[in-house]
Amino acid sequence: MLSALQNPRQAAAQILNFGLILSTAFMMWKGLSVIADSPSPIVVVLSGSMEPAFQRGDLLFLWNRNWFEETKVGEIVVYNVKGKDIPIVHRVVRKFGVGDEAKLLTKGDNNVADDTELYARGQDYLERKDIIGSVVAYIPFVGYVTILLSEHPWLKTVMLGIMGLVVVLQRE
């Protein structure tokens, strides 16, 4: 069967099959991203600061468009602290003002203090543009795979390698 790869067109077709799987997955992610207007429409809960609502490893689905109403107190939002790439999932507890310039204060349900200390130096509040989405749905525990992959990065290479091998050697 490997000799079939000697035909260059066939090899190109096999590589294309593998490439299309990767690119379709990526494009579906990007499509979801654009529809939800969020750079990361699906996030994994990394800490226990929102217990008992969300546990570490839960998968959250975000929506970043205010079609029906503005982001209000009580909503669970995800934001990135300025300069850091870690998404934080907390609840909006205070709102001062209206519209896009409104100042929002967040706090984790399971935390004693609000997020003032988590914000960047000199930042006392969040604005609407800092938020990358509000939680609209979740699946418990499924995201633990992502946590494993990020804590053991070699797992990613192994998984991709196995996938690639399987697709290229199989012609179904």
Place this chain on the structure above:
Amino acid sequence: MAVSTEKISVHSMADLKNTSDDAIPAYLNSLKFTQSHTLSDTRLALGYSAFVICAATFYWDYKLGFESTKHYTTIAVALYALLNGILTYWIWGVERGSVYIGTNKAGERIEVSSKTEKYTPIYNLSVTTVRKGGKRETVSIKKPFNAWFDKAGHFVALPFQQMLASGVKVVGEADPTKVVEGKKKVAKVEDGETQSMDEKWASLLAESSGVSLDDVAASPAATPGGRKKRGKKA
């Protein structure tokens, strides 16, 4: 007899079909048919351009971030979906199991497509030929895979080529030695490693129709006095 040195699993339909599919271009190209790669080239072009769009989107997003590339990403995703849709239609509707498309030196065209049904080890070939003068003819050949795969899973070229040469006139004209006249028998002649494939066919025919070996058209190995002896052996 050309027996391939590679073995495949005779229980795997995909292997059986793919190996047979691969043998067709090899055989027809050796008969000096010129293969037309338009179908597969179009498919590759569609697929790779979709992949390139994806790669470009990945690159922009990586370099410039989400917010600034949002609009380009939307367009790219739509374009990708469109190309993928066209590609899927191409594979399903236009290619339709096509295995080989080619023309011979006289300008006659042959199109071969293959199909197998699930769990049925029969190779269905549909061969369309366009002869000089524009006459279009479609022949359907159905043969079980065990006609050209031995028990161990080796591919045996001769019966496969005979099937093509006998079934399709254009191929038979290009390779007359492989054309076998008369009913094909599935029964194998047990004895006769000394007998060539053609001699076996000839002797089977002779027994069944009671004709002398001289009258059987495609038996180059026929010898005049051999009839009685061969009859006893079988």
